[in-house]
Amino acid sequence: MISGQPFRIIVVDDDKAMRLSLVELLEAAGWEVSALARAEKTQDLAADFMPDVILSDVRMPGMTGTELLASLDKSTSPPVVLISAHGDIPMAVNAMQSGAYSFVEKPYEPRRLLTILRHAAEQNRMQKTNERLQERLIQLSGLDRLLLGQTEAVRNLRTDIIDFATLDTPIMVQGETGTGKELVARALHDLGPDPAAPFLALNCAALSPDTFEVEMFGKHGESDGRLLAASGGTLFLDEICSAPLAVQAKLLRIIEDKQVLPIGGTEPVPVNLRFLSATNEDVDQAVSDGRLRQDLLFRLNTVVLNIPALRNRRDDVMLLAAHFLDEFASVYEIDRQALSNEDTAALLAHDWPGNVRELRNVCERRILLARRGGGSIAEALRTDQLDDVPETLREAVAAFERELIGKAIKAHKGRMDAAAEALGIGRRTLNEKIVKLGLNKDALL
Template sequence: MTQAAMPQVLIVDDDRAMRASLVALLEAAGWRVEAVSRASRVAETLVTFAADVILSDVRMPGMSGLDLLATLQEAFNPPVVLISAHGDIPMAVKAIQDGAYSFVEKPCEPRRLLTILRHAADQHRMRRDTASLRRRLTQISGLDRMLLGQTPGIADLREQVLDVADSDAAVLLVGETGTGKERVARALHDLGRNPAGPFLALNCATLQPAVFEAEFFGVEGGQVGKLLAAEGGTLFLDEIGACPLPVQSKLLRVIEDKQVTPLGATRPVPLSFRVVSATNEDPDAAQSDGRLRPDFLFRVNTFVLALPTLRQRRADLALLMTHFLEEFASVYETVVPELTQDDMAALLAHDWPGNVRELRNVAERRILSARRGGGSVAAAMHKDHELDDVPDTLREAVAAFERELIGKAIRAHAGRMDAVAEALGIGRRTLNEKIVKLGLDKGALL
């Protein structure tokens, strides 16, 4: 374990033998330890020793452990675990009420003490790291905010975007579903030569060959072609591997000639736009399979930018999750829930097949759960694996959701229906009607 990774504890105890015993125990368990004999020395020690947790005796000459606790109420001071041979229930209750993380009586079982200290230190480090991430989020702007992350893969992508943004050359974005290809396309547009111009996004998988020319080139004396909306800006072609071959040939002609001829017209209409394309598959494989015309691919891949998956940038998980939680907390007007050690473990254990888009959805579900006073990241992630259980109709889905939500509220408030109605934001009469309509059995829920 590196020194930076070692948990750090500050021991405060006037008993020299006890201090020596605790130092030996904690150093043997892999902790960095500082020890002082007086609580009055804690403030000066914390200036040079960034303790993750303070283990303090209660009864000491001068400033007691409870007095020390009262001086350490600022948000980012380390948690305090109090230890005393004179402890009793009232003292323990008061200590917890005053903000102590935990209270342990001497003599204490070493394993239990180490567990309490480890949990306290982990919680403090998580809170401190989250605060650091929030400070970083308030400082970044522009491309750093659009393509958020600190890992080499995303940093390299930002550099490539800056390199090619001020160019009219075509760019092909290659990345798995959910890696943010449209966001990169918009970054290229916003940093390009005409950010005030239009940004026209087309999903190539939905383009129909039979009506493509009429819809996108226009009809003389009739409808205006949609491609004209890209004049002076950026044309974003998403999912080019799913583009019908006849449409590819027509798009190729437009890209090469920089003009379109509406149906029934004799004179072409000049067009000027930058082409940015995207695909979630290997473009060379799509070409080999005959799904992507070689000449079309040649026209759209002057520059190729590869987008990293979320699996390749796990170190960005905390930063991204914090960003999305704050974004949705603002949208839903609620408090940002703290990322716990269990939350981070759940984030790191997942493979993220849906990449950043999946993470964003998890963050939104976490915020919605937080509004109801509960939830966790693991629970929010679990929703992704319940798609097979979604009812066939919207009415059934709404009923299933209401049934689950009301059931949880009844259990959470131990059947107190006034509290349940208040938590759900509905009237008591409406709640009763829904319980009857949904066939809920209050007794079975409790």
């Protein structure tokens, strides 16, 4: 056993003498045993007993052992060992192909049976322990907040990030616009061996072949260049398919040689970079079109992480919307906005071509509309709803201060000392702002 706890097993066999014999053998070996004569009750018992392994006869009245195996959820159920007095090679092969951990013929050899069951239980416990540690690591790293969602695709993505974050290997992140490719890249860096190291993100579409070497390699005796400054950290190549071909050739050389030659220099300087890249395009099509070098692609896509589009994870839409609404309600200091049935219908009916980024923007617009006394998700989906929002930062700050001060004066029924204290400013400052913002105290009360 591992973890200091006895292994637990469910024994399923319709033969009473055989069932009792197996129970006696296992209890003598220190196992906690629960026995059944019928396979139909196994899943209900397993939910309470939480076995490390299930040992089941194959041929039984009602549900057979192979039918029991097929009925179990392979992702959550313990390993199943099948045992039969009528076993033959085809039956054993079929059992293993169906997902059985092992197959044992009756009469069984006690020591061999116990060894098989112990190995199955140990493997199951180690897997469960790893899953708990992984989930804990996800929570500690904040991935459960950064990459919100409970659909299988998002859970798998979080797991992949944890698994690959410590590997010094190129990773390509693929996903549509707005799915969060840079978020994933930053998570890979932050969970890596040295999160304090530089993270250099380059928009490949904005890179110029004429200025690339000066900017990235630097000038001998004058500047180090951005790549040398980021050495020891991560280079994130965003939208790699949009990089000019001349720049792609230079990037390929950096990846292969792990060094750069500053302008005016005679000796190459080594650089130590981890390469992450991202694209919202079909890379094979980009290669076919001549926009992406195939040799560069092969250097960058050692590992590929795919981010699902929001329309393919609709079960996460309501969770994400609630999170963003709460976030922006806090930012703009208004009450939490509950979703109406109409809001829910609008959220679920929309295809979200802009993915999570679009949903986040819609939720922010919904909160801004609520600050003005109305609004709905349907209205927030129309981008023309906020045409009268102040365009300059100064106007926006003034409007924000005007509303906050007005609310404080109302809340404290005109008691200016109390309003100033609630706002965290002095009484004199409050008076100055009232005059500057053109507020009418009497009109507010």
